[in-house]
Amino acid sequence: MDDCLFCKILKGEIPSEKIYEDDKVYAFKDIAPMAKYHFLFIPKEHGQNINDVSDFNTIFEAIKKVVAEYNFTDDGYRVVTNVNKFGGQTVFHTHFHLLAGEQLTGFGR
Ligand code: AMP
Ligand code: ZN
Numbered sequence: 150m151d152d153c154l155f156c157k158i159l160k161g162e163i164p165s166e167k168i169y170e171d172d173k174v175y176a177f178k179d180i181a182p183m184a185k186y187h188f189l190f191i192p193k194e195h196g197q198n199i200n201d202v203s204d205f206n207t208i209f210e211a212i213k214k215v216v217a218e219y220n221f222t223d224d225g226y227r228v229v230t231n232v233n234k235f236g237g238q239t240v241f242h243t244h245f246h247l248l249a250g251e252q253l254t255g256f257g258r
Contacts, residue, residue, distance in 0.1 A: 150195045155242035159193055169218075174211040176247075184227075185250030188215065196243045198232045212247055221249040 150156045157163045158177065165177035168188050179187040190208055199205075216222055226249035231238040 150242075153195060153242050154240050155189075155191050155244065156195055159191070169211055169215050171211060173207050176211065176215060179246065183246075184248040184253060186219065186221070186226075186248065188247045190215075190245040190247065192243050197241045198236075198238055198243050199230050200232065202243055208245060212245060215247065216249075219249065221247075225249070227253050 154163065158165045159175055167175070167177050169176040169190075173193055174190060175193060176188050176190045179189050190212055192202070192208060196202060202208075212228060216226060226247060229246040229248065230236075230244065231246075
């Protein structure tokens with residue numbers, strides 16, 4: 150989509166720090182990290198959010214690969230996806246946040 154920030158990142162029109170890539174998924178560092186490690190995983194095919202997703206396996210396989218590569222497995226991590234207004238979504242291209250590397254707070258904890 151022409152007017153989509155993450156599509157522009159995929160096209161290389163906006164720079165990003167790549168973490169992972171395969172034929173269907175791209176992952177890069179969040180520009181405003183909310184944890185020591187904060188990566189975004191996006192499908193290469195544009196969709197607005199997970200309301201448009203039918204195949205969740207591909208993106209979660211990619212997340213798990215990065216989790217293993219960065220040794221987040223045992224200490225733990227958090228995966229978040231925000232949807233529309235109540236979810237606080239600000240970029241309308243499906244993405245999953247991977248947060249790790251320190252104790253995470255929120256969700257009443
Ligand atoms: P959300 O609020 O769930 O829609 O998440 C959008 C995320 O995109 C936020 O965490 C932003 O910090 C991040 N973001 C916005 N612009 C960029 C960019 N140019 N490069 C990397 N991350 C970005
Ligand atoms: Zn897009």
